[in-house]
Amino acid sequence: MKYIAVFCRFLTDEHRRTLEAAASRWDYAVDYYTHFDQVPAEKLPLYEIIYGNLSPRRVREFPSLRWLCLDSAGADKYVDESIYPNPDVVLTNSSGAYGVTISEHVLMVMLMLLRHISPYLEAAAAHRWHPAVPIRSIYGSRITVLGTGDIGTAVAQRVKALGARQVTGVRRRQQPADPAFDRIVTYRELAEILPDTDILISAMPHTPDTAGIISRENIALLPPHALIVNVGRGTAVDQEALAEALRGGKLAGAALDVMVPEPLPVDDPLWTTPNLLLTPHISGNMSLPYTCDIDVELFCEDLARFAQGQPLRQVVNRNLGY
């Protein structure tokens, strides 16, 4: 018998049955833990596979580890080679599970900014009827999506279906045409795209290429009516430059679901920046049953491949960071 240690916190009884059925098919037993401290010391050498986001500093404690499957799409805390007991440990993520929930979050915050919901909510809290303020629409907008993976593609498909005029994907390397996007360019061409962007959406992992990409210079290239939405990683954005642009009216609005640091300290100036919608890293909320179902499904599919010695589909390249 071989062993899998599961650290996912979102599993229903149904998910456990699915996991156990898939595992037993390949002679694996499954143990569930909430924290590392619950793992009996004598069992540590048994586990070949970990599923779930165990604290990175604990990964080395599993000497027989061969595969770590994250239940998140983001893998930035796990790209450091020194956290692994040996360099051959394969790292996979759950990219593919988050497109639906994160793209619905993106639509929500875009519409809240475009339709200026804040004054209406404030007036309603005071039991007052607020006069109409000018609004804008996703329909007819030019939308630039940084990151063309599962999440960026899900966002692009949705804004296109809602009538966005032009949807541009931006990624590290050129890739074949994808019907979700009107065009795909590389990061190097970003500066040319920004002046014609009404809404800039970041759905990028944290990597050396993406850190700071929404820089002071790039923010200044956007037209003053533009919006920025970040659901990738907080490191992409120069938060000081963003706050200055919003305070100075150089940018119409922004919505950050990710930021640096998380949680944001109570005295951070972002909290009081005008036209900035802050949410506490919830766009990929694991309470959406669909997200959890896909997450488990992706693991079980890669488990079958792993057990048969085939390449895994969800592999993270630790040099690239995704």
Next chain:
Amino acid sequence: MKYIAVFCRFLTDEHRRTLEAAASRWDYAVDYYTHFDQVPAEKLPLYEIIYGNLSPRRVREFPSLRWLCLDSAGADKYVDESIYPNPDVVLTNSSGAYGVTISEHVLMVMLMLLRHISPYLEAAAAHRWHPAVPIRSIYGSRITVLGTGDIGTAVAQRVKALGARQVTGVRRRQQPADPAFDRIVTYRELAEILPDTDILISAMPHTPDTAGIISRENIALLPPHALIVNVGRGTAVDQEALAEALRGGKLAGAALDVMVPEPLPVDDPLWTTPNLLLTPHISGNMSLPYTCDIDVELFCEDLARFAQGQPLRQVVNRNLGY
């Protein structure tokens, strides 16, 4: 020379040029007014056509009126025959201009309710990081749309594109299949549909058939996780029953953009009802350029028909109310 009196408040210079070009082609001159009081008494008999929502009690003051074109989709204040100088005045509306803006409003409020944005906004106002709460998605939901006109169809197309599992249209009479809906049933079948509805959206005009249709009995037929969104007319909803259902946890949430009366008085119990998102009749906000463009375009198209003695396309049946 014949004359058109325009009472629309949203017109840009570009819209005026478009209107004047269309009018002059058929030998009409255009005068613009903000209020009835601005119309010189001696000019009242000149106007054959009014474009815009002049106060209903002033319509009789135009003895030569042959056509009243509303700039709204809703026509309920203009169905009373006694407001017209003669029974032959044709009434048209601007159904077709509002689908984009109202459907984007519907998506916004649905997502705000499904994703429980309120506690996050309250925490952010207090500079606090709020823990994740369970959420739901449009993806996979069963959505029932009351009213299958321009607005209901635009809503149906969008939720379908976002992956709604089943989209049911409900209307007065059976009609041929419409690809925007998975099925269309009549008001008479509503009670059978409600127990399997996750989100009920009303985009109906006010008519004798629709007044009170979201009744206490019908609200009770919805499952407790259901949401109600109303962007049609406030008279559709039994507001007391709705508030009771929300307070009693018999319904998960609601968003009303229309209500009775408007504006809602400061002491109305709706303001303090839990899980109720109230907006001040702004879903069809005329500041969306697209809405205004289409509104003017629809008028100009019907003007060409009117001038040539052809039937108008946007006619409101004053007996039906739409």
